[in-house]
Amino acid sequence: GRIWNVRLTWRARRGPSENYTAFVSVCDAECVGDRVVAQDDAPPGGGTYPTSWWHPGDRIVDVHTLELPPERPVTASIAVGWYAWPSMERLPVTESRVSSTEDMLILTEVG
Numbered sequence: 001g002r003i004w005n006v007r008l009t010w011r012a013r014r015g016p017s018e019n020y021t022a023f024v025s026v027c028d029a030e031c032v033g034d035r036v037v038a039q040d041d042a043p044p045g046g047g048t049y050p051t052s053w054w055h056p057g058d059r060i061v062d063v064h065t066l067e068l069p070p071e072r073p074v075t076a077s078i079a080v081g082w083y084a085w086p087s088m089e090r091l092p093v094t095e096s097r098v099s100s101t102e103d104m105l106i107l108t109e110v111g
Contacts, residue, residue: 002067002068002069002070002072003065003066003067003068004026004038004065004066004068005063005064005065005066006024006040006063006064006065006066006078006080007061007062007063008022008024008061008062008063008064008080009059009060009061009062010022010044010059010060010062011057011058011059011060012054012055012056012057012058012059012060013056014056015052015053015054015055015056016051016052016054017052018051018052018084019043019050019051019052019085020043020044020051020082020083020084020085020091021041021042021043021082021083021084021085022041022042022043022044022062022064022080022081022082023039023040023041023080023081023082023083023104024039024040024041024064024066024078024079024080025038025039025078025079025080025104026038026039026066026068026073026076026077026078027073027076027077027078027079028073028075028076029073029075029076029077030077031077031079031101031104031106032101037068037069037072037073037076038066038067038068038069039066040064040065040066041083042064044060044062045060045061045062046063077106077107077108078106078107078108079104079105079106079107080104080105080107081093081103081104081105090103090104091103093105
């Protein structure tokens, strides 16, 4: 379909002092350069539970809805990450058991 719902569950290791925005991107093949075909940026939980409220051990369910263009890519990847607003500075990925770049996780490749 053209509408994808991506459901993420975040677990806080410690309570962030700032509020961050999560991004979810669907990319044409690889998530590099200008290959993003759909994206949703939003505070976690639709803004109902900002990251500055998080406590160690909290689990936060976060749903992002993305509308793909009519000419959906044959092979796509889904990437997620965080950034500070308004600087747009992305947070680094410091630990990953899945594919990643220095500032986003590549969750899956859909073909």
